[in-house]
Amino acid sequence: MTDSSGLIFVSHAGHDGQWAEWVAWHLQEAGYAIELDLWHWRTGEDFVRKMNDALERASAVVALFSPQYFAPGRYTEEEWTSAVAGRDRFVPLVVEPLEAGQLPAILRPRIRRELHDLEEAAALEALLEAVRGREIPTTSPTFPGKAGKGSRGSRRTGSSVPQGLQPRFPSALHDPAVWDVRQRGRNPHFTGRDEIIEKVRRGLLGERRAAVRVLHGPGGVGKTQMALEYAHRFAGQYDLVWWVDAEQPEQVPARYAELAARVDVAKPDAGAEINARYALEHLRTSDRWLIVLDNAEDPRQLRTWLPEGSGHVLITARDPAWSKVVPGLALGVFSREESLGYLNRQLPTLSTGTADALADALGDLPLALAHAAGALGEGTPPDHYLQLLRTNTAELLNDGEVYDYPVSVAATVTIAAERLDAGRPEAAALLRLAAFLGPEPIPTKWLVEARGALTSVPGDPNDFRWPRNALQPLAQYGLAVVGPDAFQVHRLTQAVVRHAGGAGTGDTVQDVAALLAAIDPGDPELPEAWPEWASLTQHLTATLDAMIDRAELRPTLLKAARYLARNAQPEAALGLSEILHAKWKASLGEDDPDTLRAAHMVALALHDMDSYEEFLSLVEDLLERRLRLLGKDHPDTLSTTHDVGVALLNLGRYVEAYAILQDAAARRQSRLGEDHVEALFSVASTGAALIELDRLDEAHRVLTDALARYQRTLNEHHPAALEAKGYLGQTMARLGRDVEALDIKAEVLALRRQLLGDRHRSTLFSADSLGVTLIDIGRYAEAERLLQSARTRVRETLGTDHALYRSITLGLAQALTRQGKTHDAQRLRTSLNRKQLPKKRPR
Numbered sequence: 001m002t003d004s005s006g007l008i009f010v011s012h013a014g015h016d017g018q019w020a021e022w023v024a025w026h027l028q029e030a031g032y033a034i035e036l037d038l039w040h041w042r043t044g045e046d047f048v049r050k051m052n053d054a055l056e057r058a059s060a061v062v063a064l065f066s067p068q069y070f071a072p073g074r075y076t077e078e079e080w081t082s083a084v085a086g087r088d089r090f091v092p093l094v095v096e097p098l099e100a101g102q103l104p105a106i107l108r109p110r111i112r113r114e115l116h117d118l119e120e121a122a123a124l125e126a127l128l129e130a131v132r133g134r135e136i137p138t139t140s141p142t143f144p145g146k147a148g149k150g151s152r153g154s155r156r157t158g159s160s161v162p163q164g165l166q167p168r169f170p171s172a173l174h175d176p177a178v179w180d181v182r183q184r185g186r187n188p189h190f191t192g193r194d195e196i197i198e199k200v201r202r203g204l205l206g207e208r209r210a211a212v213r214v215l216h217g218p219g220g221v222g223k224t225q226m227a228l229e230y231a232h233r234f235a236g237q238y239d240l241v242w243w244v245d246a247e248q249p250e251q252v253p254a255r256y257a258e259l260a261a262r263v264d265v266a267k268p269d270a271g272a273e274i275n276a277r278y279a280l281e282h283l284r285t286s287d288r289w290l291i292v293l294d295n296a297e298d299p300r301q302l303r304t305w306l307p308e309g310s311g312h313v314l315i316t317a318r319d320p321a322w323s324k325v326v327p328g329l330a331l332g333v334f335s336r337e338e339s340l341g342y343l344n345r346q347l348p349t350l351s352t353g354t355a356d357a358l359a360d361a362l363g364d365l366p367l368a369l370a371h372a373a374g375a376l377g378e379g380t381p382p383d384h385y386l387q388l389l390r391t392n393t394a395e396l397l398n399d400g401e402v403y404d405y406p407v408s409v410a411a412t413v414t415i416a417a418e419r420l421d422a423g424r425p426e427a428a429a430l431l432r433l434a435a436f437l438g439p440e441p442i443p444t445k446w447l448v449e450a451r452g453a454l455t456s457v458p459g460d461p462n463d464f465r466w467p468r469n470a471l472q473p474l475a476q477y478g479l480a481v482v483g484p485d486a487f488q489v490h491r492l493t494q495a496v497v498r499h500a501g502g503a504g505t506g507d508t509v510q511d512v513a514a515l516l517a518a519i520d521p522g523d524p525e526l527p528e529a530w531p532e533w534a535s536l537t538q539h540l541t542a543t544l545d546a547m548i549d550r551a552e553l554r555p556t557l558l559k560a561a562r563y564l565a566r567n568a569q570p571e572a573a574l575g576l577s578e579i580l581h582a583k584w585k586a587s588l589g590e591d592d593p594d595t596l597r598a599a600h601m602v603a604l605a606l607h608d609m610d611s612y613e614e615f616l617s618l619v620e621d622l623l624e625r626r627l628r629l630l631g632k633d634h635p636d637t638l639s640t641t642h643d644v645g646v647a648l649l650n651l652g653r654y655v656e657a658y659a660i661l662q663d664a665a666a667r668r669q670s671r672l673g674e675d676h677v678e679a680l681f682s683v684a685s686t687g688a689a690l691i692e693l694d695r696l697d698e699a700h701r702v703l704t705d706a707l708a709r710y711q712r713t714l715n716e717h718h719p720a721a722l723e724a725k726g727y728l729g730q731t732m733a734r735l736g737r738d739v740e741a742l743d744i745k746a747e748v749l750a751l752r753r754q755l756l757g758d759r760h761r762s763t764l765f766s767a768d769s770l771g772v773t774l775i776d777i778g779r780y781a782e783a784e785r786l787l788q789s790a791r792t793r794v795r796e797t798l799g800t801d802h803a804l805y806r807s808i809t810l811g812l813a814q815a816l817t818r819q820g821k822t823h824d825a826q827r828l829r830t831s832l833n834r835k836q837l838p839k840k841r842p843r
Helices: 014-029 047-057 076-085 120-132 194-205 223-233 249-262 272-284 299-305 320-324 336-346 352-361 366-377 382-391 393-397 409-423 425-435 444-453 468-476 491-500 506-518 527-542 551-566 570-588 593-608 612-630 635-650 654-672 677-692 696-713 719-734 738-756 761-776 780-797 803-818 822-830
Strands: 007-011 033-035 058-065 090-094 178-180 211-216 240-245 287-296 310-317 328-330 486-488
Touching (some): 007 014, 007 047, 014 033, 014 058, 014 120, 014 194, 047 058, 058 120, 090 120, 178 249, 194 211, 194 310, 194 328, 211 223, 211 320, 223 287, 223 310, 240 249, 249 272, 299 320, 310 320, 320 328, 320 468, 336 352, 336 366, 366 393, 382 393, 393 409, 409 425, 409 491, 425 468, 425 491, 425 506, 444 506, 527 551, 551 570, 570 593, 593 612, 593 635, 612 635, 635 654, 635 677, 677 696, 677 719, 696 719, 719 738, 719 761, 738 761, 761 803, 780 803, 803 822
Parallel strands (some): 007 033, 007 058, 058 090, 178 240, 211 310, 240 287
16 A cells, blocks of 8 residues: 555554554564654644644554544544545554444445454564555465464664564563552543543653653542553553552552562562662663552652663652652643543433533542542432532532542542641641632732731741742642642632631631732723633632622622623623622612612623613613712713613614713713713714714714824723724714725724634624625625624624624625625525614624
């Protein structure tokens, strides 16, 4: 099929790494250039880019078929589909039997070779024949009645293979002569993690001398199970596999001494430490060995017990400090896909929705998922388990056993937390504080900004080591994942810590409030403040029950609701605002200023959900209250007056809207200043009303003036300035000045994409508006591309029932019609539900 002049790319699932190495080695021995991810791709490189580059350069792809190769979501699908498109470049080899239906239909006609039931010599012959193609014999074929014995060719060392030892043929015949993993059998329920295992394998193969890799991460993420799976998966490549329980450093020499006895280098009269040194010397002069140091703690104590020689060392540890000593891979929780795969394998009858709810409630923590699978498998109804997770988290997670794990989920946390209490009180206090926040990352700069107000944290508030002196122990004991900008405590760890502390001490709750109140991300109207508002809002909503009555947090909670509205999350804004309004109405009274501000946020959320009748009803009631309590010129009253005008504008009552908005603009300019952002917003909204009244010259004058003031006092990229500029673009289009309208609308769309993202509601409304102008000036193909893309995003973010979806679909149909694509246009029109489309995008 291919000569030896081109590159062969070996495509495989992570589970079949031994087969991939064996195939690649022998093809290289036969003179072929090989690309194998396990040998040639480095940790940290872009996997997709490397794969695409290899497929582009390869003259042939050798694909190793197995059930794992065709598992959903694997990159192997992209590899074989790309290779099949190259026709004669695809060489399928079956390394594990396939069940009926596992082979995709497009591959079934392909001739493939089965390797999995062959002896090594026959498998090698089949491999080379599959790649080279069969040759016509030049001598008489062997008489079929007498079988000949296969022979092994001489071996030469391929210079491009990262390790000098030939990979062994995957077979039970090559099991290690010395094997002791402490009575740990292979976990039959091990799921996922192929990418991490491949990274470990690549890293270990990438070094000539003793190669070391550490898997570090919090408790319960499956570090030990990963190491165990690696040992079993690649057992055939080693002569010796030895497991060392390294949690207690003083026991490590004894375990090495046992190894010395096993390999006959121990001295009967020598002590454990001396015999341990004999074991290390044996490893130094040997090859094909794997040492696993499981649950290693202090790297300073264990560093002297890392063996040297032509073998591999795999370490599991909670403490990320190990990565300062040896190359490390951080192991986190499962991806959601891995969680669902695990639960579906354990509980095949579990619905996808229930499995997803369990994974979400358990934070995708592998140990917790194993606990849940065990409980459900023993008869606990899924809904009842989920309810217990909400009400009795710690007790539930402390009950029951998990396969090959010494303690429960809750005990894992409790033991580590007790060690913190005994030796690192500042870290223990920070853990308790974090337990009452949300499970999302907590910016470390918050700890610096609020340190003086944290009364529950012992020590000097001005200690220059803060917060490092508290965060490092949390990482060391696997209670948090700590990075340079944030740290994160898993939701189940939080639940266990909260349970241990009862309802929470007064000092801790006070510190949570002080921390949240000390954070000021800035104006929630501005996109540059949204990333920090996103983080703060997650923690505010997670602590809402405990924090909603604290007066110092009311302004922050209201700003969080405004952020959600401005960030195109109106449903979330409505949910938060309604809770605030109901609670404060009951505790503070319905006319309290903060209660009225919460009502205002409810109204704004309804507006952004296009519920204009409800919006008008609420703001009219709010205006009456504020007029009575604050007077007509109070800033809050003026804001509500403006909102009444906007509600009328969106309901098509243009004359009334114009009068109210003009009055609000004049009074805001008088009260707040002519160039105040809120005054200019009312001026721009007056311009929008003039457009609808067809008073276009006046609208042009008003909007041009507003934009000039925005540019002078703020900047032309402010969201309110872009709103005014969008109105100006509409005005130009209505005046027939299409070229100017096109330039303005294109600029607004580009800036909104840059500032808000291409899925924000304002961006999508801008795309719709620009599409109309492109059609008006005859640039139909551009309009089609723009509207097609916008339609997809509207469908994904707002849904097909949204008015904007209908507007964009009709615009797209018009662009298609103008290009003669009448059939496609008609199909789009008939797909729409008949709904009335508002004329403009409200704000």
